[in-house]
Amino acid sequence: MKILVCISKTPDTTAKIAFTNNNTKFAGDGVQWIINPYDEWYALVRAIELKEKDASTAVHLVTVGAADTEPIIRKALAIGGDEAIRVNADSHDPYYIATQIAEVARTGGYDLVFTGKETIDYNGSAIGGMVAELLDLPYISLATKFDLNGTTATVVREIEGGEETDEVALPAVVSCQKGVAEQRIPNMKGIMSARTKPLKVVEPVAAEPLTSIVSFELPPAKAGVKLVPADNPAELIRLLHEEARVF
């Protein structure tokens, strides 16, 4: 079985968010970059677990990005995976990215494509669905549990106020969130082997982005907290009812 795990580079959670070029570009200088947590902790680890259960499974990673994404790809390989593919292109928009990933998936004949539920920078939650449609494959999004029996997957997905258990025959695309696996810290062996695992660079296929970012904005600064004395919580309730009008 061949599994393709989609890996994305994002700013660290604690990164200061600022924009340059007249608010048209994210100010990336000095920012600490990480593997998108949903990709790393859930999609990648689950794929590795499936390989640990069946050693004949191949786990490949794919990233759409310029050469500066390679340190992140190596970090992911240190956690696990047999090889990585980097599509040498900027990540223009979700449709463009999905087109590149779908081409890699098609060429490589994967049985299963895992993505994280969304990236923590653009929060699109669209890549998995787009890749599935481009490949004409079933798609289950927001999985909280993924099990495999031969070529049938049993996937638990989030629904409002609960969960639904689905069965789907591979090949399929699944987006992963908390519950699918537990975060792993790469060990020394992983870090060492990551250096020599194959990292193939491929050129992108022709594709048009369908959207463009016109500008970014920062939210207005908060007015500052209105503190209520601890001996008078009733005043807080009054303020919420009469001033904030939230109930």
Add this chain to the structure above:
Amino acid sequence: MSVFIFIDHTEGHVKKSSLEALSYGAALAAQLGTTAEGILLGTIASDPAKLGGFGVKKIHHAAQEGLNTLDAQVYARLIADIVTPAGEGVLVFPNNVTGKAVAPRVAVRLKAGLVTGAIALPDTANGFVVKKTVFSGKAFANIALNTPFKVIGLNPNAYIVKEGEGSAQIVSATAASPTPTVKVMSTKTASGEIPLTEAELVVSGGRGLKGPENWGMIEELAHLLGAATACSRPVADAHWRPHNEHVGQTGIAIAPNLYIAIGISGAIQHLAGVNRSKVIVVINKDPEAPFFKAADYGIVGDAFDVVPKMIEAVKKLKGLA
């Protein structure tokens, strides 16, 4: 150029996030000088024509019962087939679990620009620009769409439901349903509980509550307010609360009207899940807790002392004390 709104439902009733999308779509149609139409797959308990009250003139209805369970591939094909003859249009989905699965597929089928996480009506003065939140709620991005079809995923609780009078014409969408490839084996819902992602009010607890046995007052306060309950990551990791209550960077992101955080320090990862809340209240005995910087109201005090008093005040307010 019509505005088509996907009507999402569960257990026979239309979801709140879908009613919001209907109101948003109707307002957008008015803004564009065009009509709003609904797309309903499956069956609901009430008469679909009544949804006209939310501003749709027509509803394309594929009433097969098999469509009551989600197969994103099937839904996307049906929706694309319904709108394709129009040649252009704006499709609005609630950006909820269904929308997240279906909208991206529909966008690909229609080669449509897609914006998920929209928080306001598009700016159509010069082109078509949609604002969404990015960087986990720390910023906004204005996204331009130039394609004949455009797809918008509207964030839950970002647009107020407007209900008026009106009846929608029901048009049978008779195209044969493709065979589903996803088989639903079972569903499990905590009935009676307010789903966190649709809740307008949320009461949340953190490590400051010291243990799961102390959650009674959180649940009582939530119950009195008609709020959903949530928790911070350490609380979920310690299994004090179910993991689907975990709000934060790697949990669920919510945008309620009111978020009350009790015994939560307010680490950036937690804030990322709740920073789109309209009003944030922080109860914490540490005056240096970072959460106070993100709060609108706060009490520096012991939760075990403060929260019971809040409960008494709410009871009085509601005439229950």
